[in-house]
Each structure stands twice: as structure tokens, then as C-alpha cells.
Amino acid sequence: MNSNTLGLIVQRFGAAIVTLLIVSMVVFAITAVLPGDAAQQALGQFATPEQVAALRTKLGLDQPGVVRYLQWLMNLLGGNFGESVSNAMPVSDLIAGRFPNTLMLAATTALVSVPVALMLGIGAAMGRGGRIDSALNFVTLSLVAVPEFLVATLAVLIFAVKLGWLSALSYGGDASTPLQFIRTYALPVMTLCCVIVAQMARMTRAAVIDQLDSPYVEMARLKGVSPVRIVLRHALPNAIGPIVNAVALSLSYLLGGVVIVETIFNYPGIASLMVDAVTNRDMALVQGCTMLFCAAYLGLVLLADLCAILSNPRLRNQ
Amino acid sequence: MNPIIETSTPAVQVRAPRKIAWLGLVGASVCFFWLMIALFGPWLAPHPVGEVVSDNVFENISAAFPFGTDYLGRDMLSRVLIGARFTVGLALISAVLASGIGTMCALLSVVAPKWLDEIISRLMDAFISIPSKMLALIMVSAFGSSEVLLVCTAVLSYTPGAFRIARSMAVNIEALEYVQVARTRGEDRLYIACREILPNMLNPVLTDLGLRFGFIVLLLSGMSFLGLGVQPPDADLGSLVRENIGGLNQGAPAIVIPALAIGSLTIGVNLFIDRLSSRRSRRSGGH
Numbered sequence: 001m002n003s004n005t006l007g008l009i010v011q012r013f014g015a016a017i018v019t020l021l022i023v024s025m026v027v028f029a030i031t032a033v034l035p036g037d038a039a040q041q042a043l044g045q046f047a048t049p050e051q052v053a054a055l056r057t058k059l060g061l062d063q064p065g066v067v068r069y070l071q072w073l074m075n076l077l078g079g080n081f082g083e084s085v086s087n088a089m090p091v092s093d094l095i096a097g098r099f100p101n102t103l104m105l106a107a108t109t110a111l112v113s114v115p116v117a118l119m120l121g122i123g124a125a126m127g128r129g130g131r132i133d134s135a136l137n138f139v140t141l142s143l144v145a146v147p148e149f150l151v152a153t154l155a156v157l158i159f160a161v162k163l164g165w166l167s168a169l170s171y172g173g174d175a176s177t178p179l180q181f182i183r184t185y186a187l188p189v190m191t192l193c194c195v196i197v198a199q200m201a202r203m204t205r206a207a208v209i210d211q212l213d214s215p216y217v218e219m220a221r222l223k224g225v226s227p228v229r230i231v232l233r234h235a236l237p238n239a240i241g242p243i244v245n246a247v248a249l250s251l252s253y254l255l256g257g258v259v260i261v262e263t264i265f266n267y268p269g270i271a272s273l274m275v276d277a278v279t280n281r282d283m284a285l286v287q288g289c290t291m292l293f294c295a296a297y298l299g300l301v302l303l304a305d306l307c308a309i310l311s312n313p314r315l316r317n318q
Numbered sequence: 319m320n321p322i323i324e325t326s327t328p329a330v331q332v333r334a335p336r337k338i339a340w341l342g343l344v345g346a347s348v349c350f351f352w353l354m355i356a357l358f359g360p361w362l363a364p365h366p367v368g369e370v371v372s373d374n375v376f377e378n379i380s381a382a383f384p385f386g387t388d389y390l391g392r393d394m395l396s397r398v399l400i401g402a403r404f405t406v407g408l409a410l411i412s413a414v415l416a417s418g419i420g421t422m423c424a425l426l427s428v429v430a431p432k433w434l435d436e437i438i439s440r441l442m443d444a445f446i447s448i449p450s451k452m453l454a455l456i457m458v459s460a461f462g463s464s465e466v467l468l469v470c471t472a473v474l475s476y477t478p479g480a481f482r483i484a485r486s487m488a489v490n491i492e493a494l495e496y497v498q499v500a501r502t503r504g505e506d507r508l509y510i511a512c513r514e515i516l517p518n519m520l521n522p523v524l525t526d527l528g529l530r531f532g533f534i535v536l537l538l539s540g541m542s543f544l545g546l547g548v549q550p551p552d553a554d555l556g557s558l559v560r561e562n563i564g565g566l567n568q569g570a571p572a573i574v575i576p577a578l579a580i581g582s583l584t585i586g587v588n589l590f591i592d593r594l595s596s597r598r599s600r601r602s603g604g605h
Binding site: 031144148149154157160162259260263281283286290293 | 341443444445447448449450451452455456457458459460532536539540543544545546556559563566567568569573574577578580581584585587588589592
């Protein structure tokens, strides 16, 4: 790694932080500045003007938007996300309580989906143009477009209603024995995996095929190397960068999918917390959850970016 | 989910298997079918949308009720036929607006001075880094849900993607000789943007519009499914899934059919668009 690469990495980090700042401005503008008077909303129609004015002063709403934004940002950086109105609890406590559950769901999904997707993608690339490839192309193309709640509904119908193997609802806590763990996580993870595996497999296939079309692979083929060896020893090491990039980008899609999946399975994670907050218009909680999700999203995109840089000598020496 | 597909699609169609030609046809017919339903559905519906026609809730498929009945005993067929209009209509309006605004901004940023290009691009970059569902959730939490707001949200989250794709094409075209010739001839910027660049990128822009339509259908029905999209008494296909979720453990058609309807629409769009873009990449690959 030379100084050039280091500079590029630092630059990407800087860009990600600037983007996160802009995102925080957008989030704050939409949730706190535009919708009018939060004090009036909180107190309802029958509040006297004095009550409203008192609450406005207490919440700091009488100050200009920029000042409030800076205060809010400073609080965020200090780990203070504000007070959740509907739960009468600090937002950070609520998020801290739910965060491990969502992380567990995401981690399990990643552990299941990555190997499956890589195998499918590499397999499709090896049998390119053949029957398996066409079938996989059709299946993945369809699965990318399927809404999570269709997958979830069908999965519940088959595994919980018809076969009775799993429970339709998922309760995050009781995962002490392996069997309980599977019963709890099987349906949500399956649902999340469908879309992600499809996306990842398509991108992996493209990355491997890109390498298989290169002259050095043709050379290897001409000297009689077996197809499996060509893929594993020649093509794959060079495709690692794009593949890791694909994995990180696909995993960032988890953040959207998890919103639906946690709701449909009643899973006590951050996304269902956020949906409840949106329904109750609990702004501090919405802001906190949104910033967390956006930060995670940007983090994954940054990771994808860095993998692409580190694995590609041409990008590195730009 | 937009940046993922955008970065993946051009690379995926490296060499599409020839066999999937008829899949594109299937996709096109499914799209056409849903477009027709959206246009004429309300006249085909056998019952008024809100009328309770049966004493049994979550009734199974029968001759009287081909799609069964919902959680109040209303005819599912009528509700799906009318719900499709919301799903297709809202998504189509949003997709056309998003692609239109994105393409216009792209043309503007290519022919405009550098500082304006820089401002537009930075702004679009900021919006693309908020996941569409997150943006939709904060918009709804701030302004409450309405059809206008849903369209605005979808446009806001899918314009940046359309802009990126259109801009990268416009930059390439702008460097070609005939645009240079037009510029030397003394044509003004508007002429160059609309008469020289736009016609040559129209096809990919339309393909991208189709792709965006699919995403927006997923976004809007997802929001409706969460109860934050189209509000009762109106119902799009996503709301139909939500309101009938109680029939899930009976396996009622009331929940399966609207979910399948959304799936068939988005899959149809994807198959159709995939076919269109793979044909083009093969054609351009031959040169």
C-alpha cells in the first residue's frame, strides 16, 4: 500500500463523513423544521397559548433552525438522542435495547446468504449460457423484484400453516437452544435472504464472467487447465474485489428489507421500533433510528468502495 | 436499493442466454395486462369497492367470489381491480416524474457552467445516500401520509438515480463529434441539449424509467403494507395485504392474491426491461 492509496482511502472516509453530515441536515430539516409547531401538536387543540409558549421554550423551539440543528448534532455526537415522547424514555436506551436483536438478524442473514449467493453466482458463471444459468437467471431476476411481504406470506403459509414446522411470529429473546434459535430466526432470515441472495448471485456471476472473458483465462484454457481449476485458481482471486463490493452493496439492501420483515414477524428490532415511532409521530425516536440506519448504509457503501479500491491496482494508482 | 441495481445491471447482461427471449414477451404481456387493469379495472369490478357482499369473512375461492372475500366480507376481486389502479397509477406518475426531472437535470448539468453542474451533482449525491424506505418513513412521520406526499417521496428518492444514469450518458454523447459540430455551428445550449443529446439517449432513459417504475411499486406497496401509504377508505394492493393479514393463518386468498398481484407486476416489469436492455447491449457489443 503506497501513500497514494492511503490518500484515496482518507479521501473516501472524508467524503462519507461529509455525506453523513448532509444527510443529517436533510433528516433534521424534514423532521424538525418543516412540519410546523411540534409544541402545538404535542399539546393538542385545546391547549392555551400560554401552555404552548411554555412548551416551545422548554423544547427550545423558539430558537432559529440553524441553532437547533447544531445543538441536535452536538447531542447526537455525544450519544444523546433526545427523549422519546411516546415511551417517556431516552431514545438511546430504547435503541440500545433493540439494537442487538437487529444486529443478530442481520448477521444471521449475512452468514446464510453470502455462501449461498457466492456458490450460485460462481456456478452460473461456470455453466454460462447453459440450462442452469438460464434457470438461475430467471429465478434471480424474479426474486430481485419480489416484495418481502410476498415471500414472507408464502413462507408463513407453507412452513407455519400447512406444515406446522415453525411459528408464524418471531420472538427475539428465546434463542437459547439451537432448535429454538432456528424456530425463531428461520422465517425472517429466509425472507431477507431471498432478495439479497438473488442480487448478490447476479453481481457475483457478472464479476466472475468478467474475469473468464479475459485473455489470461483463455491462455489457461488453451494449456488444458480444468474448468474448476480455472475458476478457483485463476479467475476467482482477481474477481474477489468486485465480489466483496457486491456483497457489501447487497447487504446495505438489508436496511430496507428489515423494515418490512421485522414488522410482519413482530420481531423486536430497531426497524419495528422506527415504524412504531413513525406511526406515533415520535420525532426524536424517528430521527435517532434514521441516523443510525443512514450511518450503517453509508458505512456499507464506504466498505464496498474501499474494497473496490484496494483490490484494483489501476484505481489505486490513479 | 437503487444504487445496487444500477451498478449491477449493465454488468449483468454480459451475455444473456438466448433462450430468455420469450420471457421478455411474457414480461411485456404481464405489464400490458396490469396497465389495462389500472385503466379499466373499476368498470370490470362486479361489486362496489366498499360493499359488504358476504356474511363470511376470508371466504375461499368460489364461483360467486373468484378471489374470495376479505376481512369484512367484501369481494376481493373488486378490491384488487380497483386497488391496482392506485398501485400502477401512483407508481407510473412517480416514475415518469422522477425520470423526467432526473433527465432534465442531467441535460442541464451537462450544458450548464461547471459550478451549476457541481451543485446539482452534490445535491443528488446527498439524496442518493438516504435509503428510499428511510426517506419515505421520515417524510410520512413529518407530514402524515397522503397520495401527493407518496408521489413526492418516490420522486425525491428515485430522481437522483435517474440523474446519475442520464448524466453519464449525456456526458458521453456530449463528447461526440456531431455535438461539437453543432456547437461550432453556433447553436445555443438549449438546442444542443434537446435536439442533439436528448434524442440519442431516449431509449436507455425509457428503459431506466421502467426499472424505476418497478422499484417505486415496491416502495409504495411496502409503505402501504406498513400502514403508512395509501390510507383507508382507499386501498392499493399493499394495503390489501395489510388489512387482510389476519387471514394469514387460514391461508385466505384475500392475503395471497394481492401479494401475488404485486409480485407478478414487478417480476413482469423486470423480465421485460431485462430483455430490452440485454438486446441493446448485444447490438452495441457487435460494433
